[in-house]
Amino acid sequence: MTENMESYPLSLEGDGIPMVRFQNVTKRYGSLVVLNQLDIDVSAGEMVTIIGPSGSGKTTVLRMLMTLETIDDGVIYVEGEPLTHMERNGRLVPASSAHLRRMRSKIGMCFQHFNLFPHMTALGNCMEGPVQVLGLSRKEAEERSLELLDMVGMIEKRDQHPSRLSGGQQQRVAIARALAMRPKVMLFDEVTSALDPEVISEVTSVIKHLVDTHNLTMLMVTHQMGFAKEISDRVCFFFDGAIEEQGAPTKLFENPERERTQQFLNAVLHAN
Template sequence: MPQSDDTAPRAETEAAGAPAAAPEPAPAAGAHDGDGPLIRFERVVKRFGDNVVLRELDFNVEAGERVTLIGPSGSGKTTILRLLMTLETVNGGVIWVNGDPLSHMRKGERLVPANERHQRQVRRKIGMVFQQFNLFPNMSVRRNITEAPVHSLGVSREEADQRAEELLEMVGLGDKIDEHPTRLSGGQQQRVAIARALAMRPEILLLDEVTSALDPELVAGVLDVLREIARTTDITMLAVTHEMGFARDVSHRVLMFDEGQIVEEGPPEQIFGEPREERTRSFLHAVLESG
């Protein structure tokens, strides 16, 4: 069966294979100097077998912008996040992060499929919080948060510990630093996962249906943490969610997806208040009615 964009994400540390896209001419020197969009998808195609999930997708996210992707299951939303984390590979087009190609790398005057080392270097700007928490059950909360900064960024253990304490206070779990994840509720585990992502000091935070695995009474606490992050930081956010109230509260821009393409986009007050497209209206009606 073709894989859909709602397939449960693999572990955060999983590396993707080399992109299958054919080499393309590189832009002229100086065309990408970091002054343009922080994220740019340029005619990106993604297929799973015969199922085309993204169809020559073009879209940008500016630095500091908070963008929410909405739409039915299987419309390509989560695939966008997984491509940015290099958990999937493009079949066509190019993904750029802060002016650097992520899906490809420069070889002379051409772009060629990126190797793992190049992807890892560019991906360091990106953090992701998954549907499932993906915490290491055999490690304390402290170690779950500090291991990656110590081993990937070369941060001292003392600095990593201090950062972990600050982040856990921010997400309301300062007293849980030496607990193990198995002793925490699902909502607490997801807040630890948010702290872990922020510990890497990313420029971009990806959120993939972060409340979908939680009991309803735990959702509000996680969303409140994310609202506070949006209110108090200038981090760029790209979120996939069915929580329309959250999308309305935190987004600068909302993109409605269907069948691998953007059907409509605009500020949340327009998308939720006066959607122009019938597909957007029908989707929102179904989601809000079911909620």
């Protein structure tokens, strides 16, 4: 458990507080330090892309935001409130399950493997969370889901089960399903990595549409450098569980300062 909790604010106050803040976050598996005193701020409405070598801790950042992992040190704040801690008698203590549930509802995620419910239709997949977790009526959940399936171009497939859908179509349903929970922050982890090349653009164009038309805050891990360059407000290059270099996409891709960034970009940009 986290030590020295006194050094962290109980909540973030004032104008312009970040939507997400990692403050001094450390994650270890045994003796392996996966995130090393990581600090990141993501502003409301910002699209931040994380790139970096395999094993550098990119997925771990997203899993910690989903509260799928415990923290060894540091605090994560979402909308200024500690994510996995809460205040008691002027101190931060581990959060109750009610606090975790409330904070979790602010965050949505899409993974490389879409994990749709196989026994439900596309529409049923989108309705499930709003009905079961948010307590919406079936009618309200259906309206919301149909709107989102329309947005991702899947309205005509609403009655199909996942096994009848292509990978790109399943991923678009997965995005609609996550959005149906109305998260404030959306996380994307290599959502195109398992797709056939010819359907990748179906999914990237949905994400691009979200960036252009919604004020969602997004954190995206991707290996598609062209896509990252096109849509990100900021790109963070991860190395060994910390940010080696970050900046505007044109700066980071065209004029990286750190040798490790240069080496990584050379390797991935010339790989195919």
